[in-house]
Amino acid sequence: xxxxxxxxxxxxxxxxxxxxxxxxxxxxxxxxxxxxxxxxxxxxxxxxxxxxxxxxxxxxxxxxxxxxxxxxxxxxxxxxxxxxxxxxxxxxxxxxxxxxxxxxxxxxxxxxxxxxxxxxxxxxxxxxxxxxxxxxxxxxxxxxxxxxxxxxxxxxxxxxxxxxxxxxxxxxxxxxxxxxxxxxxxxxxxxxxxxxxxxxxxxxxxxxxxxxxxxxxxxxxxxxxxxxxxxxxxxxxxxxxxxxxxxxxxxxxxx
Amino acid sequence: xxxxxxxxxxxxxxxxxxxxxxxxxxxxxxxxxxxxxxxxxxxxxxxxxxxxxxxxxxxxxxxxxxxxxxxxxxxxxxxxxxxxxxxxxxxxxxxxxxxxxxxxxxxxxxxxxxxxxxxxxxxxxxxxxxxxxxxxxxxxxxxxxxxxxxxxxxxxxxxxxxxxxxxxxxxxxxxxxxxxxxxxxxxxxxxxxxxxxxxxxxxxxxxxxxxxxxxxxxxxxxxxxxxxxxxxxxxxxxxxxxxxxxxxxxxxxxx
DNA sequence: CCATCTTTGTGCACGCGTTCACAAAGACAT
DNA sequence: ATGTCTTTGTGAACGCGTGCACAAAGATGG
Numbered sequence: 001x002x003x004x005x006x007x008x009x010x011x012x013x014x015x016x017x018x019x020x021x022x023x024x025x026x027x028x029x030x031x032x033x034x035x036x037x038x039x040x041x042x043x044x045x046x047x048x049x050x051x052x053x054x055x056x057x058x059x060x061x062x063x064x065x066x067x068x069x070x071x072x073x074x075x076x077x078x079x080x081x082x083x084x085x086x087x088x089x090x091x092x093x094x095x096x097x098x099x100x101x102x103x104x105x106x107x108x109x110x111x112x113x114x115x116x117x118x119x120x121x122x123x124x125x126x127x128x129x130x131x132x133x134x135x136x137x138x139x140x141x142x143x144x145x146x147x148x149x150x151x152x153x154x155x156x157x158x159x160x161x162x163x164x165x166x167x168x169x170x171x172x173x174x175x176x177x178x179x180x181x182x183x184x185x186x187x188x189x190x191x192x193x194x195x196x197x198x199x200x201x202x203x204x205x206x207x208x209x210x211x212x213x214x215x216x217x218x219x220x221x222x223x224x225x226x227x228x229x230x231x232x233x234x235x236x237x238x239x240x241x242x243x244x245x246x247x248x249x250x251x252x253x254x255x
Numbered sequence: 256x257x258x259x260x261x262x263x264x265x266x267x268x269x270x271x272x273x274x275x276x277x278x279x280x281x282x283x284x285x286x287x288x289x290x291x292x293x294x295x296x297x298x299x300x301x302x303x304x305x306x307x308x309x310x311x312x313x314x315x316x317x318x319x320x321x322x323x324x325x326x327x328x329x330x331x332x333x334x335x336x337x338x339x340x341x342x343x344x345x346x347x348x349x350x351x352x353x354x355x356x357x358x359x360x361x362x363x364x365x366x367x368x369x370x371x372x373x374x375x376x377x378x379x380x381x382x383x384x385x386x387x388x389x390x391x392x393x394x395x396x397x398x399x400x401x402x403x404x405x406x407x408x409x410x411x412x413x414x415x416x417x418x419x420x421x422x423x424x425x426x427x428x429x430x431x432x433x434x435x436x437x438x439x440x441x442x443x444x445x446x447x448x449x450x451x452x453x454x455x456x457x458x459x460x461x462x463x464x465x466x467x468x469x470x471x472x473x474x475x476x477x478x479x480x481x482x483x484x485x486x487x488x489x490x491x492x493x494x495x496x497x498x499x500x501x502x503x504x505x506x507x508x509x510x
Numbered sequence: 511c512c513a514t515c516t517t518t519g520t521g522c523a524c525g526c527g528t529t530c531a532c533a534a535a536g537a538c539a540t
Numbered sequence: 541a542t543g544t545c546t547t548t549g550t551g552a553a554c555g556c557g558t559g560c561a562c563a564a565a566g567a568t569g570g
Contacts, residue, residue, distance in 0.1 A: 089471030107358035190307035216344030
């Protein structure tokens with residue numbers, strides 16, 4: 001999962017809990033699959049299984065949207081697809097810019113799911129002049145100098161940052177100044193943004209580290225509760241994690 | 256952020272809350288940056304600011320690891336880096352395989368942060384015979400047929416799935432059968448795994464949809480609480496979200 | 511050695527999210 | 541029309557996570 005949001009204490013925006021909002025896309029995906037198989041209705045039990053959640057949770061989630069089910073029958077698939085899409089704001093077109101066209105940026109540009117859900121890649125932006133004009137996923141890369149103009153001309157309000165960490169805050173500031181109010185950040189940095197701007201973060205490194213933690217737990221509980229046998233305190237430790245300046249490593253980028 | 260975990264009700268593994276574990280990598284990154292600037296100690300206030308969290312939360316998080324601070328002074332940077340690294344299991348080497356070498360898989364393979372934190376890309380695997388042998392990020396791609404052998408020969412316990420959604424479950428099953436017990440899934444599917452296997456999911460599409468929700472909230476509260484004016488219920492709606500079979504769209508993949 | 515000042519570690523309260531369990535609602539058969 | 545059966549919608553209880561606020565710990569200076 002991408003982690004974290006910034007600001008907005010616990011914005012139960014109109015009564016829809018944040019946790020529920022995070023699951024709506026999951027339901028939507030499952031429902032879309034059912035829709036394609038022309039399944040007319042689903043029970044909360046079936047849909048919950050498809051989405052990988054508890055059926056009680058699903059029903060409570062839907063209850064925040066309204067009473068869209070029929071007791072004894074279940075939910076009308078098409079109707080629910082529409083309601084969730086509308087609730088998520090997916091019935092309108094969202095122009096998006098991707099800044100930082102490295103390996104990851106290119107991967108994102110090629111992402112099929114982008115276009116298929118109301119999102120449209122309005123522009124690809126990179127600071128490397130050598131990239132300017134070169135088409136990626138059929139879209140010519142534009143230079144960072146054009147950033148403000150692109151945002152304004154296209155009415156972009158969602159930006160994706162796929163730059164190295166060192167450039168992320170600067171790019172973020174420019175995006176925000178130009179009018180972007182939602183940011184998806186792939187760079188391994190904590191972005192600071194003014195009130196009213198949403199930031200979501202996707203961090204591969206963190207996900208792997210969390211997995212490693214659980215993995216360590218599983219394979220042998222070595223050093224049961226070792227508070228005693230620690231190496232010299234202040235002296236520079238000799239173990240790993242010392243190589244690259246992690247703070248400057250691109251999220252997922254070329255070298 | 257990447258979302259979700261599977262199984263394990265709320266595994267407070269040895270008393271360390273899941274929420275805390277998820278923040279440890281954040282602290283570690285901030286600490287590493289300080290370490291590189293040769294800063295000897297930090298207060299909870301400073302470190303919290305750098306990591307983008309509340310200082311009380313940070314102190315409580317650290318309290319789960321032990322009493323590693325000095326009152327009136329703060330925390331010893333090097334010592335804390337070591338303790339967190341150890342807690343996360345980053346002092347050992349974790350061989351990782353990446354399955355599905357499309358745009359995203361390639362991006363992941365090139366990810367610098369991989370190697371710099373105890374993770375080592377042991378192999379790249381793809382089902383396309385045309386890719387077999389071709390080097391990506393300096394590592395030759397191997398064919399899916401070799402999957403089981405690769406896992407066993409290298410003692411791999413962490414697998415990354417970057418395949419199209421349609422192949423994800425099958426790949427997952429093979430990984431698990433071969434001995435993998437932690438999976439980072441980039442494919443937009445709910446993976447079902449046996450007890451004891453951890454799955455974390457990173458889903459770009461979901462992140463964007465969550466952003467869209469908040470974005471919609473911000474720009475004008477149109478249809479204030481519209482339960483009334485809905486389109487024909489069961490009839491196929493005419494709005495967007497109808498194009499691609501979303502369920503089969505690769506996470507972030509070539510066409 | 512004592513006073514002061516800084517900063518940690520944590521007890522406590524609060525709120526969100528999850529889950530259970532059941533009453534109400536409606537479909538369907540007779 | 542009535543009864544049965546399925547499935548929703550939700551009240552209530554519980555547990556986790558967060559943040560406040562403060563006492564204890566220790567550094568530092570006189």
